[in-house]
Amino acid sequence: MRHTIYMLLCCLCTFTVAMAQASQRYKRQGEYKDDFTPRWAIDAHIGGSAVAHAGIYGGNLPLYRSGSTSQLGMATRLRAEYFVSGTQIGIKAGYEHEELTLLKGDTSYSLSEISLGGRWRPAPAYWWIQPYLGAEVLWAFDTERNHLDMGVTQGAFNYAYHVQGQIRTPRFSTGPVVGTDIYIFSCIALQVEYSYRLALASHYHATYTDNRQGNPTTYHGQPHRHVLSMGLKVDFPFHFTEGDKRGLIQELLDLY
Numbered sequence: 001m002r003h004t005i006y007m008l009l010c011c012l013c014t015f016t017v018a019m020a021q022a023s024q025r026y027k028r029q030g031e032y033k034d035d036f037t038p039r040w041a042i043d044a045h046i047g048g049s050a051v052a053h054a055g056i057y058g059g060n061l062p063l064y065r066s067g068s069t070s071q072l073g074m075a076t077r078l079r080a081e082y083f084v085s086g087t088q089i090g091i092k093a094g095y096e097h098e099e100l101t102l103l104k105g106d107t108s109y110s111l112s113e114i115s116l117g118g119r120w121r122p123a124p125a126y127w128w129i130q131p132y133l134g135a136e137v138l139w140a141f142d143t144e145r146n147h148l149d150m151g152v153t154q155g156a157f158n159y160a161y162h163v164q165g166q167i168r169t170p171r172f173s174t175g176p177v178v179g180t181d182i183y184i185f186s187c188i189a190l191q192v193e194y195s196y197r198l199a200l201a202s203h204y205h206a207t208y209t210d211n212r213q214g215n216p217t218t219y220h221g222q223p224h225r226h227v228l229s230m231g232l233k234v235d236f237p238f239h240f241t242e243g244d245k246r247g248l249i250q251e252l253l254d255l256y
Helices: 002-026 030-036 242-255
Strands: 040-051 055-058 072-083 089-102 107-120 129-140 145-154 159-168 172-183 188-200 203-210 217-221 225-236
Touching: 040 089, 040 188, 072 107, 072 225, 089 129, 107 172, 129 188
Parallel strands: none
Antiparallel strands: 040 072, 040 225, 055 217, 072 089, 089 107, 107 129, 129 172, 145 159, 159 203, 172 188, 188 225, 203 217
16 A cells, blocks of 8 residues: 555656646746736545554454455545635635545445635745645544444455454544645646545444454554545636637647
């Protein structure tokens, strides 16, 4: 799982740098500064969610697993942001759908969440790259509290294991956010974002036993998770400047 996350981070960073270099030709000029003061924006993202590793004590069960052992899930979101006039602060709210994969793939849950948070952009408004910091709170309206009782058989190894435990998915999550907007046009930007989410009042506890009489293994923890995503942001009121048109035409000409 850790190697997968590192690869995803490297790919996103490489893509971000490439788009930043490409967007130099569309750089918003200082003379248009007043025109590039958006009032609000919408963004849509897709990315991945990775649950932090659990604490382990006892043996080292199960000995064999089938399929992927990662704790990666998909995260999608649709949000709106209102920019507070005269400040560099934005208020953001929206809907998110997140998959929680626990116990190295043995169980997974879906969270439908409402998010509310803030963003602070320290760079001048006319910069074509806009880094930001923030924080957010998420409320899941489909939280679950389940008793886990399942058996898994690995026929190829003549091996079977059994899992018993309790899982409570988070009703509330909160944490810091860091990201950047990379403007490719005056009102359209690529957005890359990372957040770490603390699962409040949530936990899981599972004990594994097997048919080879190994020492039982217990996994326990809270579903804190890393979320990395990329999306598209559109500012409003929307407009397309002459510089955008010239840059788009030049880009099309470069293709030929």
